[in-house]
Structure formats: structure tokens, C-alpha cells
Amino acid sequence: MIFLIRTITRALLRRSRGIRIDPSRWTALLAELERRGERRREAGAFLLGTCEGELREVQDVIFYDDLDPEAYSSGVCILHAPAFAALWSMCRARGLTVVGDVHTHPGGAFQSEADRTNPMVAREGHIAIIVPNYATGRPATARIGVYEYRGNHEWADHSGALAHRFLHNDFWSTFL
Template sequence: MAEGSLNFPRSLWFDCMGQLHRRGRERHESGCFVLGTIDGPRRRAMRCVYYDELDPRAYESGVCVLHGGAFSKLWEICRADGLSVVADIHTHGGEAFQSTADRRNPMIARPGHIAVIVPNFARSPVWRHHLGLYRYDGDHRWTDLSGWRARAFVKVPWSFR
């Protein structure tokens, strides 16, 4: 499978990182689903839906956990906007590694799904080569695309053409 790219409009990327930092208050994880379009290996981000918008209890345990109808709300938003989930993003307090819980519980258990982990509760500056980036391969297996590969994968250009 080609590694591809996840393309963010610059304003969306910075807003997303700011929202994740604000929502976690440097005390607990926070997260979002990135919605947009998928064209082969290329993903284009168009909006973020934050976990606590889907489930007000999402951060109660200190880590990101979605309960009840959160996913039905997410699918309703996707249908209404004509968008797909192109990735999920969540924060960690320290380094951006994939925990055992992250590996065992993909937010979207579909091969090809992209999970991004942002270090230091998304405190600015967020360097893309410090991101944890993982592609779900199915059967609880993941391909690690972190570090400099993440910087090449997550694109934040000055503008889209």
C-alpha cells in the first residue's frame, strides 16, 4: 500500500493543534476525527470533529474513550457533509508513541486508516517530525510512519492550489 499523504490547509492544522491543546488543558489527552476526501493514497483534510463534541465524557478517564452514540453522531456528520474520516488525531502528555491501548483499540478499524499522535498535549510548537503516525493494516497490526516519514506524510502547505 502506498504511503500517500494527509494534506491540511494551514489554518485548519494550526486550529486543530490549538483546539487539542485547549481541550486537554495539559492535564489529559484530547482528540479529533479529521474529515475530508480520499483520492487513492492522498487524503485532504477539510474539518475536525473533536471527541468531546461527539461524547461529552470522552476525556473523563484521562485518555480518549468514546462511549455510546459517538460513532453514530460521527457517521451522521460525514453523511450530511459528504465527507469521510481521513484520520484520527489524539494527544499524549510526553512523546508520541503508540500505546498498547492505542494498538489494540483503533478508532477506525479499517485497513488504511491513519492515526496521528501529537506529543506534549499539542503544546506549541508542534513539529511534524515529532508526530507518531500509524497506518492500520487490519487484525490489530500497524505500520509505523513516525518521525521524518510523518513530516513527509502530513503536509501543511502555505496554500492549496
């Protein structure tokens, strides 16, 4: 019965694709990104979870600097190969996969040329989320950059007014 209710509700709210994260986890993630970036440099994390069709469900978070202590030393997020080996090992141990990544930018939540040409996970369907102003002030979803990797350095932009249909981080995300 609950499965049927969820299916109907998702269909009505069109939440059958994108990425879903519990609102309390989202709030905690933003606060931790702000803290780790010290409001002056980029910080980021991998979003671990499961995939059901085109909908990704975030169940855990691994911060870049937990994988590579030097990840933020240049002021932007850079991870070295051993960090990815550790990430894949954690995914296997937890029975999860990387469904997306999130990192902060100064100013706006645009996708830089470096972001576009160097995806953290170059797998079709991977979602990259960019949070403006180093995650200070808890930005509204419409101000967050949401990009879906299509392969071959091509991205679908789900930012701005489209973000609500792709990034599900609100009250209803708890139930759907």
C-alpha cells in the same frame, strides 16, 4: 492546466499518499486540542475529508468531546457507541468520510498498546496521528506520531523522519 501543475508538483514532492491538512487548519486544531485537554489530559478529534487514491484531504474536524461529553473524563480519550453513530451521521450529512484521527499524549508521541489494539476507526488506510506534550508548543512534524492502519491490528509507522512524506501540513499543502 492547474490540474496538470498540481499533478506534476505532487509527483516531484512525492505527495500522492498520506494525509494533507491546510497549515492554518492544522495550527487551529493543535490550539484547540491544547485548550480542550487543558494541558493535563488527552484530547482528540476525527479528521473528515475525502480520499483520492492513497491521499487523504482533511476538510473538517469533529472533536471527541463534541460527540461524547464524557470522552476525556478518565484522562484518556474514550468514546462510547452513540458517539460513533453521531459521527457517521455527520459524515453522511456533509458528504465526507473519516480519513484519520488525532489525539494528544503526555510526553512523547508514541503509539500506546491501547492505541495499537483499539483503533478509533478499524478500516485499512485510516491514519492515526499522535501529538506529544498535550499539543503545547506546536511540535515539529518530525516529533509527531503518524500511523497508518493496515488491518488486523497491524500498523505502518510513518513517524519521525518519515512524517514529512506522509503528514502534509506545511506551506506547500495549500497548493497541492
